[in-house]
Amino acid sequence: MFFQPFYSIFPKIADWETGILTIPKNEEALPMGEYGFLELFCADKKCDCRRVMIQVCLKHNSQEFPCVAVFSFGWEPKTFYRKWSKSLSDDNLK
Numbered sequence: 001m002f003f004q005p006f007y008s009i010f011p012k013i014a015d016w017e018t019g020i021l022t023i024p025k026n027e028e029a030l031p032m033g034e035y036g037f038l039e040l041f042c043a044d045k046k047c048d049c050r051r052v053m054i055q056v057c058l059k060h061n062s063q064e065f066p067c068v069a070v071f072s073f074g075w076e077p078k079t080f081y082r083k084w085s086k087s088l089s090d091d092n093l094k
Helices: 011-017 078-084
Strands: 003-005 019-023 033-042 051-059 067-074
Antiparallel strands (some): 003 033, 019 033, 033 051, 051 067
């Protein structure tokens, strides 16, 4: 299973679809800056995982976008993932 960025599959709409969060200077919880939420989808035609990985990247003036967080989301019910992968425990399916 390998994941491919949304922007490489649909470059014409990626700028419009990509979420951006701007943290102001006085916010205490997170460092200030622009955070982009980049979606990656499974590109393996033999896989049926039905999930998305989302990379949270901090925009810098140097145009480098280091990832500061990654999370995964599956949109099917827990029963689907239990059947899809026998090794998943209930703790993995929260």
